[in-house]
Amino acid sequence: MTSLEFHRHLNLQAKGVAERDAILANPGFCDFMTDHMVDICWSEKGGWHRPRIQPYGPIELDPAAAVLHYGQEIFEGLKAYRHADGSIWTFRPDANARRFQASAARMSLPELPVEYFLESLKALISVDGDWVPSEPDTSLYLRPFMFGKEAFLGVRPAKKIAFYVIAGPAGPYFTGGVAPVNIWLSENYSRAGKGGTGAAKTGGNYAASLIAQNEAYANGCQQVLFLDSTTNTFIEELGGMNVVLVYKDGSLVTPLSDSILPGITRDSVLVLAEELGHKVTRRPVTIQEWREGAESGEIVEAFACGTAAMVTPIGQIKAKDFTIGSADAVAGELTLSLRAALADIQYGRSEDTHGWMYRLDG
Numbered sequence: 001m002t003s004l005e006f007h008r009h010l011n012l013q014a015k016g017v018a019e020r021d022a023i024l025a026n027p028g029f030c031d032f033m034t035d036h037m038v039d040i041c042w043s044e045k046g047g048w049h050r051p052r053i054q055p056y057g058p059i060e061l062d063p064a065a066a067v068l069h070y071g072q073e074i075f076e077g078l079k080a081y082r083h084a085d086g087s088i089w090t091f092r093p094d095a096n097a098r099r100f101q102a103s104a105a106r107m108s109l110p111e112l113p114v115e116y117f118l119e120s121l122k123a124l125i126s127v128d129g130d131w132v133p134s135e136p137d138t139s140l141y142l143r144p145f146m147f148g149k150e151a152f153l154g155v156r157p158a159k160k161i162a163f164y165v166i167a168g169p170a171g172p173y174f175t176g177g178v179a180p181v182n183i184w185l186s187e188n189y190s191r192a193g194k195g196g197t198g199a200a201k202t203g204g205n206y207a208a209s210l211i212a213q214n215e216a217y218a219n220g221c222q223q224v225l226f227l228d229s230t231t232n233t234f235i236e237e238l239g240g241m242n243v244v245l246v247y248k249d250g251s252l253v254t255p256l257s258d259s260i261l262p263g264i265t266r267d268s269v270l271v272l273a274e275e276l277g278h279k280v281t282r283r284p285v286t287i288q289e290w291r292e293g294a295e296s297g298e299i300v301e302a303f304a305c306g307t308a309a310m311v312t313p314i315g316q317i318k319a320k321d322f323t324i325g326s327a328d329a330v331a332g333e334l335t336l337s338l339r340a341a342l343a344d345i346q347y348g349r350s351e352d353t354h355g356w357m358y359r360l361d362g
């Protein structure tokens with residue numbers, strides 16, 4: 001496969017150094033976006049074509065574009081980390097590229113070659129590398145996405161597709177940093193069903209989660225936990241993160257389900273845990289098991305994990321009729337050590353023995 005030759009149209013209104021540095025000093029989570037974006041077109045006839053780097057800005061769409069009506073859209077999320085020597089790296093982007101292909105297949109979108117995915121990230125960093133912050137726990141969040149832009153209201157896969165990469169500097173996703181987060185148990189709403197799109201990173205899953213996420217906020221929680229839609233008993237995942245439970249014998253358990261997103265953070269953290277000698281099991285887990293396990297002392301820690309959230313301790317699970325965990329829960333020891341081990345690899349502070357890091361600059 002030949003590599004892409006990006007046409008460069010630089011942003012003449014790019015932010016100045018002082019303005020950018022002020023944003024990087026206090027980035028929030030993508031409260032600001034960088035100066036450029038990557039854009040590649042696909043058509044049934046021409047395949048992938050017209051790779052461009054252009055100024056970040058509004059996208060012009062025909063009002064009949066497929067994505068606006070039928071939600072034919074997928075995305076990815078990964079981060080660029082600045083290492084102490086100034087170099088810029090990302091974490092397992094090949095895994096994101098492959099998951100992007102799997103999401104595309106599920107949503108009847110064309111598969112972007114892994115090489116094109118990687119080259120697009122590098123292309124954006126080649127113009128916006130100065131936007132990668134260097135403060136502890138900060139990064140540049142990279143958001144590749146693809147959607148049907150063909151103007152046609154019949155229901156069938158679009159024949160014209162757009163792929164973009166945008167990016168925004170990010171601090172911790174949760175404002176409390178590594179303080180435990182409280183989670184609302186959604187009993188009325190499901191995120192995904194059997195045979196549905198739960199394992200794809202597609203906007204509709206997140207749209208479906210918003211009503212439950214609002215319930216979470218109304219109940220003083222930062223995220224929502226979904227159960228399986230068939231029996232309403234097995235835990236699946238949070239609105240934007242996977243879940244891992246830690247048992248008192250040091251073993252880790254995470255839900256096995258084909259309607260949850262196969263998280264790359266979760267996979268990586270579980271590899272690290274196994275290497276530290278912890279037993280790791282992927283199996284169906286009921287909310288009842290979590291409730292009883294927490295009460296009996298069998299389950300001693302729980303954490304959320306994802307690119308945005310990293311590894312974040314879970315404090316309480318709140319449901320309509322019960323609560324798991326105590327209000328003064330502190331971050332678990334294993335949770336914190338796995339978070340640190342992962343961060344050390346991502347920020348280049350420890351050796352990357354797995355070949356997970358991928359250089360984006362230079």
Ligand code: PLP
Nearest residue numbers: 240241242261263264265306307
């Ligand atoms: N589950 C959902 C619904 C997510 O949105 C995310 C975040 O991307 C994850 C899990 C974790 O995936 P990853 O670790 O690959 O970011």
Ligand code: COI
Nearest residue numbers: 077078240306307308309
């Ligand atoms: C990510 O972690 O990349 C996500 O897509 C989740 C979202 C909460 C930002």
